[in-house]
Amino acid sequence: MTGAELPAREEILSLSGLTCSYGSVVAVREMDIAISARSVVAILGANGAGKSTTLKAISGLIRPSHGSVRFNGVDITHVSAPKRVKLGIAHCPEGRRIFVNETVKENLMLGGQLAPKKELDSKIAEVLELFPALADRLGQAGGSLSGGEQQMLAIGRALMSSPKLLLLDEPSLGLAPLIVKRVLDALVEINKAGTTVVLVEQNVSSALHLADYAYVLSQGRVGLEGTPEELTANERVRNLYLGG
Amino acid sequence: MTLFFQLIVSGLGFGAVYALGAISLTVIFNTSNVVNFASASLSSAVALLMWLALVRLHLSVVLAWLFALVAAMVIGAVVEAAFLRRVERSSLIVQIVMTLGLLVAIEGLDGALYGFNPKTLPHVIHGPSIAIGSVFLDRNDAFILGLTLVLTLVLYLVYQRTRLGLALRAVASDRDVASLMGIQTQRMVSLSWAIGVLLAGVSAILIAPSISLTPTFMENVAVFAFAAAVLGGFGSLPGALVGGLLIGVMSNLISGYLSNNLQLTFVFLMILLVLYIRPNGLFGKRVMSRQ
Amino acid sequence: MLGEFENLDFRRGSDRSRWRGHNVKWPKVVLACSTLGLVAAACGSSSSTGTTATTAAAATPGVTANSILFGETTPKSGPAALYGQQQAGIQAYFDTINAQGGVGGRKLKLIALDDQYSPPVALQDTKTLIEQDHVFAIVQTNGTATTEANMPIYQQFGVPVVGAGTGAAFFYDTLRPFFFNVWPAYTVEGKKLGEFATQTLKLNKIGVIYQNDDFGKSLYQGFQSSGATAAVSIPYDPTQTDFSSAVAQLKSAGVDGVVIFAIPGPAISIMNAMAAINFHPKLLLSQVSVAPSSYSAVNSSEINGSYISAFIPPLTDSTNPQVATFLSAMKQYQPSTPASVFAAWGWEAAQTAVAGLKAVHGPLTRASYIAALNTLTNLQILGGTISYSPTDHAGLKNVTVLENINGHRVRPTA
Numbered sequence: 001m002t003g004a005e006l007p008a009r010e011e012i013l014s015l016s017g018l019t020c021s022y023g024s025v026v027a028v029r030e031m032d033i034a035i036s037a038r039s040v041v042a043i044l045g046a047n048g049a050g051k052s053t054t055l056k057a058i059s060g061l062i063r064p065s066h067g068s069v070r071f072n073g074v075d076i077t078h079v080s081a082p083k084r085v086k087l088g089i090a091h092c093p094e095g096r097r098i099f100v101n102e103t104v105k106e107n108l109m110l111g112g113q114l115a116p117k118k119e120l121d122s123k124i125a126e127v128l129e130l131f132p133a134l135a136d137r138l139g140q141a142g143g144s145l146s147g148g149e150q151q152m153l154a155i156g157r158a159l160m161s162s163p164k165l166l167l168l169d170e171p172s173l174g175l176a177p178l179i180v181k182r183v184l185d186a187l188v189e190i191n192k193a194g195t196t197v198v199l200v201e202q203n204v205s206s207a208l209h210l211a212d213y214a215y216v217l218s219q220g221r222v223g224l225e226g227t228p229e230e231l232t233a234n235e236r237v238r239n240l241y242l243g244g
Numbered sequence: 245m246t247l248f249f250q251l252i253v254s255g256l257g258f259g260a261v262y263a264l265g266a267i268s269l270t271v272i273f274n275t276s277n278v279v280n281f282a283s284a285s286l287s288s289a290v291a292l293l294m295w296l297a298l299v300r301l302h303l304s305v306v307l308a309w310l311f312a313l314v315a316a317m318v319i320g321a322v323v324e325a326a327f328l329r330r331v332e333r334s335s336l337i338v339q340i341v342m343t344l345g346l347l348v349a350i351e352g353l354d355g356a357l358y359g360f361n362p363k364t365l366p367h368v369i370h371g372p373s374i375a376i377g378s379v380f381l382d383r384n385d386a387f388i389l390g391l392t393l394v395l396t397l398v399l400y401l402v403y404q405r406t407r408l409g410l411a412l413r414a415v416a417s418d419r420d421v422a423s424l425m426g427i428q429t430q431r432m433v434s435l436s437w438a439i440g441v442l443l444a445g446v447s448a449i450l451i452a453p454s455i456s457l458t459p460t461f462m463e464n465v466a467v468f469a470f471a472a473a474v475l476g477g478f479g480s481l482p483g484a485l486v487g488g489l490l491i492g493v494m495s496n497l498i499s500g501y502l503s504n505n506l507q508l509t510f511v512f513l514m515i516l517l518v519l520y521i522r523p524n525g526l527f528g529k530r531v532m533s534r535q
Numbered sequence: 536m537l538g539e540f541e542n543l544d545f546r547r548g549s550d551r552s553r554w555r556g557h558n559v560k561w562p563k564v565v566l567a568c569s570t571l572g573l574v575a576a577a578c579g580s581s582s583s584t585g586t587t588a589t590t591a592a593a594a595t596p597g598v599t600a601n602s603i604l605f606g607e608t609t610p611k612s613g614p615a616a617l618y619g620q621q622q623a624g625i626q627a628y629f630d631t632i633n634a635q636g637g638v639g640g641r642k643l644k645l646i647a648l649d650d651q652y653s654p655p656v657a658l659q660d661t662k663t664l665i666e667q668d669h670v671f672a673i674v675q676t677n678g679t680a681t682t683e684a685n686m687p688i689y690q691q692f693g694v695p696v697v698g699a700g701t702g703a704a705f706f707y708d709t710l711r712p713f714f715f716n717v718w719p720a721y722t723v724e725g726k727k728l729g730e731f732a733t734q735t736l737k738l739n740k741i742g743v744i745y746q747n748d749d750f751g752k753s754l755y756q757g758f759q760s761s762g763a764t765a766a767v768s769i770p771y772d773p774t775q776t777d778f779s780s781a782v783a784q785l786k787s788a789g790v791d792g793v794v795i796f797a798i799p800g801p802a803i804s805i806m807n808a809m810a811a812i813n814f815h816p817k818l819l820l821s822q823v824s825v826a827p828s829s830y831s832a833v834n835s836s837e838i839n840g841s842y843i844s845a846f847i848p849p850l851t852d853s854t855n856p857q858v859a860t861f862l863s864a865m866k867q868y869q870p871s872t873p874a875s876v877f878a879a880w881g882w883e884a885a886q887t888a889v890a891g892l893k894a895v896h897g898p899l900t901r902a903s904y905i906a907a908l909n910t911l912t913n914l915q916i917l918g919g920t921i922s923y924s925p926t927d928h929a930g931l932k933n934v935t936v937l938e939n940i941n942g943h944r945v946r947p948t949a
C-alpha cells in the first residue's frame with residue numbers, strides 16, 4: 001500500500017515553517033506538519049524535543065516567531081487562544097491542569113464556557129457516558145480526584161466545547177496501565193465520533209497503536225514521519241523508543 | 245459593659261470599610277495575582293471625583309454617584325491596561341514596585357488637581373445616631389455595614405452561581421487553562437480591576453464624611469484593609485468580610501482596653517499570631533490535589 | 536546713638552512721620568560714601584552706619600545697599616498646605632514696610648519655599664535658602680518636626696531664625712542664640728486650656744486626647760502644669776483615622792469636658808466620632824486643631840461652641856488696631872489669600888523680624904541682628920507682647936481662650 005492509494009482526506013490543520021522561541025531558546029524550528037481531518041496523529045520525541053510547544057502553538061497559548069498555523073483552511077496564526085476554542089480547537093494541557101478548587105461539574109461547565117447554557121446538561125451527560133467514573137464525583141472538588149479521574153476530567157472538559165481538533169499532551173503520564181487503557185479506549189471512541197486527535201506521548205507503543213500517522217520530533221524539528229507501520233519498521237525508532 | 249458593647253458597635257462601621265477594601269484587594273488579586281498597593285490612592289481619587297461631581301459640578305446625588313461609580317470602573321480598567329498589563333509576566337517585585345509607584349503618582353496627581361486641603365463629602369444617611377440601650381450606632385456606619393454585607397453577598401453569588409463568576413474563578417486559578425476554555429482572560433482581569441476599584445471607591449466615599457477627604461486620606465484605612473485581607477486568607481471573599489469586621493472590632497477593643505496608640509501594632513501582632521497558627525489565614529483555601 | 540533712636544522710634548510705631556523723615560536721609564549717605572569710595576574714617580561718626588553698611592553688604596549674606604533678603608519655608612502643598620498662607624502674611628507686612636521706604640533704605644525681599652510639611656524637604660529647602668540664595672535670615676518656618684530637622688543647618692551657618700510656627704518644648708527648653716520663638720510655648724498654651732477648663736468652665740472630670748509626639752506631649756504637659764488632671768488621657772498616632780474607640784472610652788469614663796491636642800485632620804475625625812456615639816462634652820482645642828475647613832468637615836454642630844486657645848486675637852475685631860492694620864494690609868497686598876489665622880502667624884513673625892532690623896546698632900550683620908533682637912522689649916505684635924533677652928527667646932507668653940462660632944474665633948460669651 002502506498003500513500004497515493006490512501007483515500008484523499010481534507011487537511012484540518014497545517015503548520016508551515018513554524019518557529020517558536022522562549023526568549024533566546026528556540027523550542028521549535030521551521031516545522032511543517034499537516035494533519036488530516038478525523039485522523040489520530042501522534043507526536044513523539046524525547047523530552048525537550050518541542051512536542052508540548054507544538055501543541056501550545058496550535059492552541060494559541062504561545063505565538064510563533066515565524067511561520068503560520070492554518071486551521072480548516074484559515075490562517076489562525078494571530079488568533080487568540082479563546083477564539084481558537086470557538087473555532088473548534090481544544091487543548092488538554094500537560095499535567096491535566098484541572099481546576100482543583102472547582103467541582104467536577106464546574107470544571108466541565110468551564111469546558112463548555114462558550115456553549116449555550118441550555119446545551120450544557122446534555123453535553124455533560126455525553127461526557128459522563130464516556131467516563132462513567134466521573135458521574136459520582138460531580139460535586140467533588142477537582143483536586144480530590146485520583147490521577148486517572150483527573151485525566152478523564154481533563155479530557156471530558158476539553159470535549160465540552162465539541163472540538164473538531166483535540167490536542168492531548170501526555171494523557172497517560174503517571175497513570176496505572178489499566179487506567180491508561182481506559183483513557184486510550186476513550187480516545188478511540190472520540191475519534192470515531194469524528195474528532196481529529198493529536199496526541200503527544202512518551203508511551204510510544206500505545207501511541208503508535210492508536211495513531212494513523214506519527215511525527216517524531218528531535219531538537220525542535222521533525223526528524224521522522226510516517227504511518228505507524230513505517231515507523232515501527234524504522235530501526236532508529238525501534239532502538240530509541242520501542243526498546244530495540 | 246456599655247463600653248465593651250459600644251466598642252464593638254463602633255468598630256463595625258470602620259470594620260465594614262476595611263472589609264470593602266479587603267474585598268477589593270481580593271477581587272483584584274484573584275484574577276491578576278497582583279496585590280494592589282495603589283488601592284489607597286485609587287479609592288481616594290474616586291472619592292475626590294465624587295466631591296468634584298457634588299461640590300464643583302453641582303450634580304444631583306444620584307448623578308454624582310453614577311459619575312463616581314462609572315469613573316471608578318474606568319479608572320480600574322485603565323490602570324490595569326496601561327500599567328499592570330505591562331508587568332503581568334514580570335517578577336513579583338516589579339509588580340509591587342509598579343503599584344507602589346502608582347500609589348505615589350496618583351496621590352501626587354490628585355494633590356496637584358485638588359490640593360491637599362481637607363474637603364468634605366456629605367453623609368449618605370443623615371440623622372442622629374440610633375440608640376440601642378446605652379450604645380449608639382451611627383446611621384452612616386449602619387448604612388456602610390448593610391451595604392457591605394449586601395455587596396459581599398451579591399459578589400459571592402456572582403462568583404459561585406454564575407458563569408461569569410466561574411470564569412473569573414478559572415482565571416484566578418489558572419490563567420492559561422482558562423484561556424483554553426475559551427475565556428477572554430484579559431477581559432476578566434480588566435473587569436476585576438474595574439470591580440475592585442469600584443468597591444474601594446465606594447468604601448472611600450462612604451468613610452470620607454467621618455474623616456477628612458484628601459488625596460492621601462485612605463492610606464491608613466488601606467493598611468487595615470490589607471491586614472483584613474491577610475487575616476481572611478488572601479483570596480477569599482467571606483474571609484475578607486470577616487477579616488474586615490474582625491479587625492474593625494478588634495482594633496477598637498485593643499484601643500479601648502490596651503492602648504489606643506498601639507492599635508496598629510497590636511492588630512498586626514494578632515495577624516502574625518493567626519498566620520502562625522493558620523498560615524493560609526482564617527478562610528484560606530487549602531488546595532487539595534493528589535497531583 | 537542712632538540705634539537707640541531707631542529702637543525708640545519703633546516703639547512708637549504709629550508715629551510714622553519721624554521714622555519716614557529719618558529714612559529719607561539714609562540712602563543719600565550711603566550713596567555719597569560709596570560713590571566717593573570712602574570708608575568709615577572719611578564719612579565721620581554721624582554717618583558711620585551708612586558707610587559700614589556698604590562694606591557689610593559684601594560680607595553679610597542677603598544684604599545689599601538697598602535690600603535685605605529673608606527666606607521662608609512653609610507647606611504650600613501636602614496635607615498641611617493651609618499653613619502656607621503664612622507666606623502671604625509675611626509678604627503683606629514686608630510690602631507695608633517697603634511702601635514706607637523699607638528698613639534703613641533697604642527693601643525687604645522674601646524667598647518662600649514649599650516644604651510640604653516634610654522634614655527632609657524642609658531641610659533641603661533650608662539648605663537652598665542658605666547656601667544658594669544666601670538669605671540673610673529666616674522668617675517663619677512651620678511645624679515641630681520640620682523645624683527640628685532644619686536646626687543643625689541654622690546652627691552651622693549661624694542664621695538668625697525669627698518665628699517657627701511651633702510651640703514644642705524642644706525650641707523652648709534649650710536657648711539657641713540664633714533662634715527666636717514668636718509663638719507661645721505649647722506648655723503655656725496647654726496650661727491656659729487647663730486653667731480655663733477647671734477655673735472658668737469648672738469642669739469636674741476632664742478627658743484629654745493628644746497626639747503622641749513633641750507637639751501633643753508639650754501641650755499635655757502644660758495642661759497638667761495648670762494643676763488640672765485628666766481622668767482619661769489617650770495618646771494617638773498622627774496617622775490614625777478611626778477614633779471610635781478613643782471617644783467611647785471618654786464617654787464611658789463620664790467626662791464632662793474633652794481637651795483635644797490634635798492637628799486638624801485627626802481633630803475632625805475625633806469630633807465626628809463623638810457625634811456618632813451621641814457624646815457631647817464641652818470641647819477645648821489647641822489653636823492648631825481647627826482649620827477653616829473643619830467647620831464643614833465636622834458632622835453636626837459639634838464644633839460650634841467649642842473653646843480654642845489663641846494668641847492671635849479674634850480677626851473679626853477690627854477695633855483692635857493690630858487687627859485692623861493686618862486686615863487692611865492683607866486686603867491691599869495679598870487680596871487673593873484670606874486674612875486667616877495662618878496669614879496672621881506669618882504677619883506677626885514678620886513684625887518681629889522687622890522690629891529686630893530696626894533695632895540694629897551699627898552695621899547690619901547676622902551678629903548685630905541677633906544682638907538687636909535680644910534688646911526687643913515689650914514689642915507689640917499682632918499676637919500680643921514680646922520681649923527677648925540674651926537668656927530668653929521664648930516669644931509670646933499670653934494665651935487666651937476663644938470660642939468657635941460659625942467659622943470664627945470670638946471672645947467667649949460665657
